[in-house]
Amino acid sequence: MQQVFKRPASLMDVQTHFCPGCQHGTIHRIVAEALDEHGLRDRTIGCASVGCSVFLYSYFDIDVVESPHGRASAVATGVKRARPESIVFTYQGDGDLAAIGTSEIIHAANRGEDITVIFVNNTTYGMTGGQMAPTTLVGQKTSTTPYGRNQSKDGAPLKMAELLSNLDGVAFSARVAVNDPRNLIDARKQISRAFRYQAEGKGFSFIEALSACPTNWGMNPLQANARVGAELIPYFPVGVFKNVHNL
Amino acid sequence: MQARKFVKGNEAVAMAAIEAGCRHYFGYPITPQSDIPEYLAREFPALGGEFIQAESEIASINMLLGASACGVRAMTSSSGPGISLKQEGISYMAGSELPGVIVDICRQGPGLGGIDASQADYFQATRGGGHGGYRIIVLAPASVQEMYDLTMLAFDLSDIYRMPAMVFADAVIGQMKEAIIPNPRPAATLPAKDWVVRGRKEGTEQRVVKSLKLGDGEMEAFHWQMHERYHELQEKESRWEEFETADATLVVTAFGSAARIAKSAVMAAREAGMKVGLLRPITLFPFPAKAYHDLTGRCRKILDIELSTGQMIDDVRLSVQPGTEIDFYGRPPGAGSLPTPEEIFEQIKNALLIFTNLSPFTRF
Numbered sequence: 001m002q003q004v005f006k007r008p009a010s011l012m013d014v015q016t017h018f019c020p021g022c023q024h025g026t027i028h029r030i031v032a033e034a035l036d037e038h039g040l041r042d043r044t045i046g047c048a049s050v051g052c053s054v055f056l057y058s059y060f061d062i063d064v065v066e067s068p069h070g071r072a073s074a075v076a077t078g079v080k081r082a083r084p085e086s087i088v089f090t091y092q093g094d095g096d097l098a099a100i101g102t103s104e105i106i107h108a109a110n111r112g113e114d115i116t117v118i119f120v121n122n123t124t125y126g127m128t129g130g131q132m133a134p135t136t137l138v139g140q141k142t143s144t145t146p147y148g149r150n151q152s153k154d155g156a157p158l159k160m161a162e163l164l165s166n167l168d169g170v171a172f173s174a175r176v177a178v179n180d181p182r183n184l185i186d187a188r189k190q191i192s193r194a195f196r197y198q199a200e201g202k203g204f205s206f207i208e209a210l211s212a213c214p215t216n217w218g219m220n221p222l223q224a225n226a227r228v229g230a231e232l233i234p235y236f237p238v239g240v241f242k243n244v245h246n247l
Numbered sequence: 248m249q250a251r252k253f254v255k256g257n258e259a260v261a262m263a264a265i266e267a268g269c270r271h272y273f274g275y276p277i278t279p280q281s282d283i284p285e286y287l288a289r290e291f292p293a294l295g296g297e298f299i300q301a302e303s304e305i306a307s308i309n310m311l312l313g314a315s316a317c318g319v320r321a322m323t324s325s326s327g328p329g330i331s332l333k334q335e336g337i338s339y340m341a342g343s344e345l346p347g348v349i350v351d352i353c354r355q356g357p358g359l360g361g362i363d364a365s366q367a368d369y370f371q372a373t374r375g376g377g378h379g380g381y382r383i384i385v386l387a388p389a390s391v392q393e394m395y396d397l398t399m400l401a402f403d404l405s406d407i408y409r410m411p412a413m414v415f416a417d418a419v420i421g422q423m424k425e426a427i428i429p430n431p432r433p434a435a436t437l438p439a440k441d442w443v444v445r446g447r448k449e450g451t452e453q454r455v456v457k458s459l460k461l462g463d464g465e466m467e468a469f470h471w472q473m474h475e476r477y478h479e480l481q482e483k484e485s486r487w488e489e490f491e492t493a494d495a496t497l498v499v500t501a502f503g504s505a506a507r508i509a510k511s512a513v514m515a516a517r518e519a520g521m522k523v524g525l526l527r528p529i530t531l532f533p534f535p536a537k538a539y540h541d542l543t544g545r546c547r548k549i550l551d552i553e554l555s556t557g558q559m560i561d562d563v564r565l566s567v568q569p570g571t572e573i574d575f576y577g578r579p580p581g582a583g584s585l586p587t588p589e590e591i592f593e594q595i596k597n598a599l600l601i602f603t604n605l606s607p608f609t610r611f
Binding site for chain 1: 271274285295299301302303305306307308310312313314315316317319321335339343444445446447448449453454455456457458459477506
């Protein structure tokens with residue numbers, strides 16, 4: 001009998017700690033599929049960040065370096081410069097990459113480090129309990145914006161995929177979502193493409209993946225998934241913002 | 248025999264790093280240490296080295312963390328405000344048991360302070376500096392030759408004990424020029440780096456470099472393990488210099504640039520017939536406690552001299568035999584506040600005049 005669906009080899013056969021309806025698991029899976037697809041697992045080094053994504057090493061069957069909060073792209077720079085033959089990716093949340101780590105991501109991108117950055121945007125700090133993130137939508141209630149994010153006081157949500165696509169050092173930048181089959185299929189395609197960029201030594205690739213956080217959004221998994229389509233995508237459009245080599 | 252070279256202290260650090268096999272440097276400009284990145288930016292391309300001028304001190308220490316996790320010898324350098332910014336990464340490196348060399352060419356503080364020499368960052372260096380109750384190896388050169396030799400030693404000790412090592416000098420030692428012999432890298436027995444990330448090949452174990460320890464008892468066990476390692480360092484790696492201490496009634500103690508000045512004063516005192524010696528710690532962590540303990544059985548008094556209001560004196564007090572009298576003379580950092588040998592000679596004369604068991608602070 002032919003097996004038509006299986007766990008990617010780059011992912012361990014374990015249960016995750018993620019909440020029901022959280023989309024980290026799905027994003028983990030498609031990243032692992034991309035590593036399998038391009039045969040990269042045995043030379044891949046992951047850079048975990050701080051937040052819900054810190055347990056990268058518990059789920060990915062690869063070598064992992066834990067990075068201080070926000071510094072994953074600086075750590076990845078050190079890893080890639082020390083082992084240029086490796087495939088190096090970071091996996092960072094929105095508080096990590098777009099708040100405390102803004103400097104590190106902009107400069108790693110601007111240097112055109114030959115790494116892949118997976119940026120999970122769920123518009124909140126998940127692990128610390130649902131505080132305002134740099135990507136929290138205007139009006140969105142969080143534990144530190146109990147009356148909703150106020151643009152005149154808190155600023156507007158950062159659009160990292162668009163922002164980084166303006167830097168000369170960035171070869172590929174895309175935003176994806178995994179909220180419906182069509183977006184999921186496209187997310188697989190873009191993540192695969194991002195790793196292809198690195199495998200072919202063609203420069204810095206960036207994926208922003210929109211993700212649901214039912215627990216901190218105060219929603220059930222279906223409601224949270226629906227919110228991705230109804231509220232996130234209108235502000236954070238999915239699509240490819242830069243693809244310099246047309247891979 | 249190696250030809251002698253006339254170089255600045257900072258250049259000696261960079262030369263030694265190259266000789267020690269360091270080919271990865273990540274830094275950020277700050278006075279008075281910028282000669283180090285400038286030297287390596289110039290020399291690394293021909294050697295196949297990786298030099299990055301990072302966007303910040305925070306980024307540079309994290310690049311060091313990443314490179315070190317791959318097993319290469321890597322270095323960063325900075326001063327005062329920049330070293331403060333690096334503390335986050337140094338704490339993560341300590342928690343992840345990563346080697347790596349951090350050069351601190353001290354300037355004044357707090358805050359922006361000033362660019363002259365200072366020893367007021369002794370606590371920051373020797374007490375770990377960041378969060379979590381760790382220590383790092385701290386070596387204190389007092390000459391350009393020692394800048395060269397101790398930088399190479401820092402790489403070895405860091406690899407052997409799997410913890411960050413700091414070369415702790417100041418603007419005087421970093422900026423002055425002396426003739427040195429650029430010795431070849433000494434032979435050292437180094438442990439295999441069987442923990443580095445390298446890409447998990449089929450049939451090999453997964454490797455993870457991390458500081459998060461959530462298992463029951465896991466963190467407590469790690470702290471005791473660090474404690475043991477610090478104890479081992481103290482036993483095996485304490486280093487110091489003694490000068491004219493055999494018959495000394497008074498032993499002057501100082502490290503780094505203060506020790507150079509103190510040594511001139513001790514020589515003048517000897518010429519004047521006074522029984523004075525010098526004890527200069529070379530390792531500040533581990534602190535050479537045994538040297539103080541042994542000496543205070545023989546001499547009557549210690550005179551501690553620092554370019555601060557007194558920080559190393561805490562370690563001196565903890566190391567001497569009970570009842571030992573300790574005098575203190577400090578010149579806190581500031582433009583024009585570097586003491587002269589004559590000034591210290593006066594302090595030596597004063598210290599020899601009165602022997603009481605008063606607190607050293609009662610002198611002020």
